[in-house]
Amino acid sequence: MCLALPGLLLEMRGDDPLTTVGRVSFNGIVREVSLGFLPEARIGDYVVVHAGIALSVVDAEEAARVFRELGLLGEAAS
Amino acid sequence: MKYVDEYRTADAAKRYAEAIARAVTRPWTIMEVCGGQTHAIVRFGLDQMLPPGLSLLHGPGCPVCVTPAAAIDQAIAVAMTPGAILCSFGDMVRVPGTGGSLLDARARGGDVRVLYSPLDALAVARAAPEREVVFFAVGFETTAPATAMLVLQAERAGLRNLSLLVSHVLVPPAIEAILAAPDNRVQGFLAAGHVCTVMGVEAYGPIARNRRVPIVVTGFEPLDLLQGIHMCVRQLEAGRCEVENQYSRTVRPEGNPAARRAVDTVFEIVTVSWRGIGAIAQSGLALSRDYTAFDARGRFALQKPIAAEDPICIAGDVLRGRRLPHQCPAYAVRCTPDHPLGAPMVSSEGACAAYFRYRDGAAAARAVQG
Numbered sequence: 001m002c003l004a005l006p007g008l009l010l011e012m013r014g015d016d017p018l019t020t021v022g023r024v025s026f027n028g029i030v031r032e033v034s035l036g037f038l039p040e041a042r043i044g045d046y047v048v049v050h051a052g053i054a055l056s057v058v059d060a061e062e063a064a065r066v067f068r069e070l071g072l073l074g075e076a077a078s
Numbered sequence: 079m080k081y082v083d084e085y086r087t088a089d090a091a092k093r094y095a096e097a098i099a100r101a102v103t104r105p106w107t108i109m110e111v112c113g114g115q116t117h118a119i120v121r122f123g124l125d126q127m128l129p130p131g132l133s134l135l136h137g138p139g140c141p142v143c144v145t146p147a148a149a150i151d152q153a154i155a156v157a158m159t160p161g162a163i164l165c166s167f168g169d170m171v172r173v174p175g176t177g178g179s180l181l182d183a184r185a186r187g188g189d190v191r192v193l194y195s196p197l198d199a200l201a202v203a204r205a206a207p208e209r210e211v212v213f214f215a216v217g218f219e220t221t222a223p224a225t226a227m228l229v230l231q232a233e234r235a236g237l238r239n240l241s242l243l244v245s246h247v248l249v250p251p252a253i254e255a256i257l258a259a260p261d262n263r264v265q266g267f268l269a270a271g272h273v274c275t276v277m278g279v280e281a282y283g284p285i286a287r288n289r290r291v292p293i294v295v296t297g298f299e300p301l302d303l304l305q306g307i308h309m310c311v312r313q314l315e316a317g318r319c320e321v322e323n324q325y326s327r328t329v330r331p332e333g334n335p336a337a338r339r340a341v342d343t344v345f346e347i348v349t350v351s352w353r354g355i356g357a358i359a360q361s362g363l364a365l366s367r368d369y370t371a372f373d374a375r376g377r378f379a380l381q382k383p384i385a386a387e388d389p390i391c392i393a394g395d396v397l398r399g400r401r402l403p404h405q406c407p408a409y410a411v412r413c414t415p416d417h418p419l420g421a422p423m424v425s426s427e428g429a430c431a432a433y434f435r436y437r438d439g440a441a442a443a444r445a446v447q448g
């Protein structure tokens with residue numbers, strides 16, 4: 001139940017913050033999720049969804065950090 | 079899958095493991111708190127890529143595992159009440175209380191339904207206005223916002239036939255309890271990224287400082303975990319005790335303010351009992367005074383049963399990182415996923431199930447994808 005996967009936000013619907021929903025694709029499997037706690041989400045964002053609620057937008061810049069650091073580690077070792 | 083597959087590449091994992099080996103000069107013991115992390119570690123064999131002397135202990139972060147049998151008994155009592163519908167997550171319905179599981183209750187005629195999201199309970203309640211619908215709400219800080227959203231939307235919709243059996247628990251008090259134990263062996267923590275997606279990282283600051291322990295907020299993919307371990311080891315080797323955020327692509331320092339506000343509105347913090355561990359002060363959530371109308375315990379006048387657990391099961395020690403699953407005398411002998419004696423074998427996030435599934439079962443599943 002604690003699994004929270006990133007999915008691509010395809011569509012948003014609703015103007016009441018509490019009941020705004022989005023359609024999110026998880027590798028092709030599309031689910032309706034609540035965007036009530038993620039007012040900053042925009043179509044095209046990757047959002048992390050947990051138990052049907054979007055909780056966070058994936059930061060593309062930060063996502064590369066694991067690999068950047070790995071590159072630095074490689075240089076330090078050689 | 080974007081933001082998943084690229085964090086599973088075998089070559090990068092190997093290079094991280096080598097960097098960890100270079101950084102380690104003496105034995106260390108690190109605990110990953112979350113059951114999702116335990117599963118990834120065992121599934122991808124990450125613990126077996128680490129240098130000797132660097133041990134991982136598995137923490138209490140499986141919500142199904144720590145939900146007391148007494149709470150399950152109450153859920154069963156609701157399910158067996160004529161006219162009631164009991165809804166919960168798939169994992170939860172298999173865990174035994176003192177007299178069987180929710181699935182057993184269903185076999186005896188109880189109306190038990192498995193939901194993907196707590197919000198699905200709204201549709202169940204709307205479709206059956208003459209029935210009492212109860213959502214059995216378990217899970218950590220990650221799941222609590224979903225429950226809070228259910229309450230807020232039910233209130234907005236004026237739904238009168240929906241209530242909750244709340245059994246939410248909080249991670250930082252559990253970490254405190256582990257560190258305060260006289261026989262504690264944990265020297266560093268990988269904190270669960272998803273929990274921090276909601277609550278942010280600041281709650282860990284005082285723990286890291288006061289208990290002198292490095293805490294690295296970590297994601298769930300192999301590279302996340304290896305980078306988190308590397309960050310933790312570097313702190314240990316340098317004698318630093320800080321909170322670091324490996325999972326910054328998802329976790330903001332302040333967490334998710336809207337979700338936190340909703341949780342603060344709907345719940346209050348209370349002392350609760352953890353399965354296998356016992357009471358931990360201020361470690362759980364209950365509906366706050368403004369929302370007691372949604373409390374199923376009041377609506378169904380539920381008694382607090384005294385729950386006993388199978389005496390052979392060492393789940394409490396497994397959950398606190400004192401022993402590993404295969405050190406349990408029942409492991410893989412009397413206790414298997416088909417015939418579980420304790421919750422860590424039932425839940426797909428439990429440490430015992432992870433060992434059984436990935437270590438003693440399909441060895442091939444261990445390999446990190448190439």
Ligand code: SF4
Binds near residue numbers: 393403414418423
């Ligand atoms: S193997 Fe089974 S009996 Fe032993 S600790 Fe795990 S769940 Fe309990």
